[in-house]
Amino acid sequence: METLPRETVVDVLEKRLREEILTGRYPTGGYLPTERRLAERYGVNRTTLKHAYGRLLQAGLLETRHGVGTRVRDFLRLGGADLLPMLVRHSSDWIGEIFEVRCGVGALIAGRAAARSQAAQHAELRELLAAVRTADSGDAVQLADIEVHRALARATGNRVYVLLTNTLFQAYLPVRSALVRPFTDPDAAHARLAPLVEAVTAGDAGAARAAAESYLKATERIMLEELA
Structure with missing residues (x-):
């Protein structure tokens, strides 16, 4: 039997954030709400949110400025293939x-x-x-x-x-x-x-x-x- 991968909460949250970024809910150059607010919005803890953030940071959709916040990266100007x-x-x-x-x-x-x-x-x-x-x-x-x-x-x-x-x-x-x-x-x-x-x-x-x-x-x- 083939074991199919199961989605984790982090998987689901990553997809949700990705879609909302790409559809413009969170516009390019804009900062995301605070981690506390986003965690409450999606019904997850901040650790889960940080893991999803990490994936989107690695993908090039987000960038974090220490002490300022996390914002949507201009991936069409700065991203790669x-x-x-x-x-x-x-x-x-x-x-x-x-x-x-x-x-x-x-x-x-x-x-x-x-x-x-x-x-x-x-x-x-x-x-x-x-x-x-x-x-x-x-x-x-x-x-x-x-x-x-x-x-x-x-x-x-x-x-x-x-x-x-x-x-x-x-x-x-x-x-x-x-x-x-x-x-x-x-x-x-x-x-x-x-x-x-x-x-x-x-x-x-x-x-x-x-x-x-x-x-x-x-x-x-x-x-x-x-x-x-």
Whole structure:
């Protein structure tokens, strides 16, 4: 039997505060009510509130000034991409913007990989591509597909591209199960991805960029249709 995680009071309070911050009940730049008032409002003790605060501070939604109070951080100006998974959980509207960046970055990575990759990386890409076709479920195909894109990023020789690729995958992790439709047919998923791998291993940067754009736009269309 699989043991499902159970929400704690801190989990529930963190979600409640997060939603109220992101929906504007507590506006950007404004200070939250005192801990005593908030604890009374939500029916929790101050220790529980501090634990929830700690998570939101770590996420970048809040900042604390000693002796002054805790206020809502201007995350759009000061935050980083690590906020994206949380923002996607709050609103699926972020997915379209993530996909726009995914397409631009993916095409750039493909071109760089074609220009810079070596024989060993070509062999790895072909092996990972073959794993897409032999995967035995939509979830497994999706994960195999992701590994191809991680390998493409590594093939650029630029570690920042690797981190950007990881960030984009993490961004839509909260809704990944709803984006599985392009991967339910292993043969079709393999056929969509193969031209990209072939262009990269052939060293044709222009064809690789075009193949990446074609692949990313096709899968984006299918995934957005599923979400709709």
